[in-house]
Amino acid sequence: MTLPSEASNDxxxxxxxxxxxxxxxxxxxxxxxPPSFIEGLQMESGLGHFAHYSSxxxxxxxxxxxxxxxxxxxxxxxxxxNLIVGYGVCWYPDKEDRWSALGDLMYEMAxxxxxxxxRGLHVGRRIMDxxxxxxxxxxxxxxxxxxxxxxxxEGKGLTAAQYRRMMMxxxxxxxxxxxxxxxxxxxxxxxxxxxxxxxSRVSEEDQKRFRYLRFGIxxxx
Amino acid sequence: xxKDYPKTIVAKDGxxxxxxxxxxxxxxxxxxxxAQIPEEEQWFLRENMTDQEFLRKWLNKMDYDQVFPIVAVxxxxxxxLASITLYRSASPAIRHVVHLRIMVHPEYRSLRLGSWLIxxxxxxxxxxGVEKVIAEFVAGVEDAAGAAAAKLDFQQEGILREYVKDRxxxxxxxxxxxxxLHKDWSDF
Numbered sequence: 001m002t003l004p005s006e007a008s009n010d011x012x013x014x015x016x017x018x019x020x021x022x023x024x025x026x027x028x029x030x031x032x033x034p035p036s037f038i039e040g041l042q043m044e045s046g047l048g049h050f051a052h053y054s055s056x057x058x059x060x061x062x063x064x065x066x067x068x069x070x071x072x073x074x075x076x077x078x079x080x081x082n083l084i085v086g087y088g089v090c091w092y093p094d095k096e097d098r099w100s101a102l103g104d105l106m107y108e109m110a111x112x113x114x115x116x117x118x119r120g121l122h123v124g125r126r127i128m129d130x131x132x133x134x135x136x137x138x139x140x141x142x143x144x145x146x147x148x149x150x151x152x153x154e155g156k157g158l159t160a161a162q163y164r165r166m167m168m169x170x171x172x173x174x175x176x177x178x179x180x181x182x183x184x185x186x187x188x189x190x191x192x193x194x195x196x197x198x199x200s201r202v203s204e205e206d207q208k209r210f211r212y213l214r215f216g217i218x219x220x221x
Numbered sequence: 222x223x224k225d226y227p228k229t230i231v232a233k234d235g236x237x238x239x240x241x242x243x244x245x246x247x248x249x250x251x252x253x254x255x256a257q258i259p260e261e262e263q264w265f266l267r268e269n270m271t272d273q274e275f276l277r278k279w280l281n282k283m284d285y286d287q288v289f290p291i292v293a294v295x296x297x298x299x300x301x302l303a304s305i306t307l308y309r310s311a312s313p314a315i316r317h318v319v320h321l322r323i324m325v326h327p328e329y330r331s332l333r334l335g336s337w338l339i340x341x342x343x344x345x346x347x348x349x350g351v352e353k354v355i356a357e358f359v360a361g362v363e364d365a366a367g368a369a370a371a372k373l374d375f376q377q378e379g380i381l382r383e384y385v386k387d388r389x390x391x392x393x394x395x396x397x398x399x400x401x402l403h404k405d406w407s408d409f
Contacts, residue, residue: 051352070378161347161348161350161402165347165348168225172224177225178225178228179228179229180228180229180230180240180337180341187340189345190340190343190344191344191347191372211229211231211237212231212235214231215230215231217235218230220235
């Protein structure tokens with residue numbers, strides 16, 4: 001594995017690159033992929049639509065859209081010549097989303113997904129390593145929401161409970177902890193999970209606002 | 222699983238509450254908590270949790286592998302507002318099952334503390350590899366707790382008619398409710 005290196009192009013100055021040899025070939029991991037880089041890439045066949053599961057990101061164009069949005073981030077795992085075998089995407093919450101009430105304080109780790117053909121190679125871990133290696137997160141409450149109906153249980157051969165624990169173990173490596181909320185989608189099934197990571201520069205007051213907002217209270221006592 | 226605690230919730234009235242496993246230092250707070258449970262309800266507890274000596278022994282021999290008590294603690298003064306205990310047998314024949322027992326302080330009922338504790342127990346049960354969570358409720362006494370369990374997909378699987386006697390000697394039914402975890406997980 002090579003060490004991360006800053007890309008020289010100014011517009012891509014935050015991009016970090018890691019190259020890793022695996023028994024499936026050479027994988028290249030790139031964070032902060034701009035739209036211009038994404039254009040022309042293709043999804044590997046293990047990402048897509050299956051009988052009981054569909055990828056959260058349906059096509060390459062969706063990555064371009066995310067990368068164009070304010071603070072939208074795309075981290076890709078690639079194999080030559082131009083195949084996406086895994087990805088991580090994050091963004092500010094949608095305006096309709098409960099968490100948008102706290103403005104730019106909240107930031108969503110929206111999805112990390114690895115092709116069915118490239119699992120077991122720690123691809124998800126590398127994507128998280130690159131994505132989270134950024135001082136940006138120290139001013140944010142970063143959150144992830146795991147909804148069991150998005151999980152590839154069949155492909156992983158896991159029960160929802162095992163999948164949930166696998167996700168929690170992965171995210172906990174980056175300082176995420178499970179939190180409770182009454183947000184309706186999350187409460188629909190007990191295996192659903194919300195995890196958060198509170199940046200080191202997030203004030204006590206903001207933490208309090210978030211704590212109450214988790215339970216639908218916009219004005220804490 | 223201990224590393225997942227504490228977990229903070231905000232009750233319906235805005236009270237900040239922390240969910241966490243019971244520790245030995247909780248002896249006095251637990252005794253106070255159970256002392257405030259109406260005698261009519263204490264009657265149905267299988268252990269006398271207001272007996273200081275019993276409580277001390279119970280805490281000292283506690284084995285989280287078989288008895289996992291969780292309390293809901295008020296964040297500002299540390300008072301215990303509710304408790305739930307997961308009982309799991311060491312026997313491999315029924316190791317896939319846990320039994321829940323729940324109790325909420327009378328002044329803090331209707332704040333959904335019981336619901337949060339049941340949900341937390343279900344999540345904990347998943348992590349423990351449990352397949353079946355069983356809760357028993359005394360008809361006419363613990364109906365609110367039974368209703369909370371029903372909202373969390375516990376199904377009534379049986380009634381033991383006139384199984385318990387209350388303080389006045391009146392027979393009451395015991396309602397057995399079950400949350401099958403494994404079945405739900407394979408729905409996808």
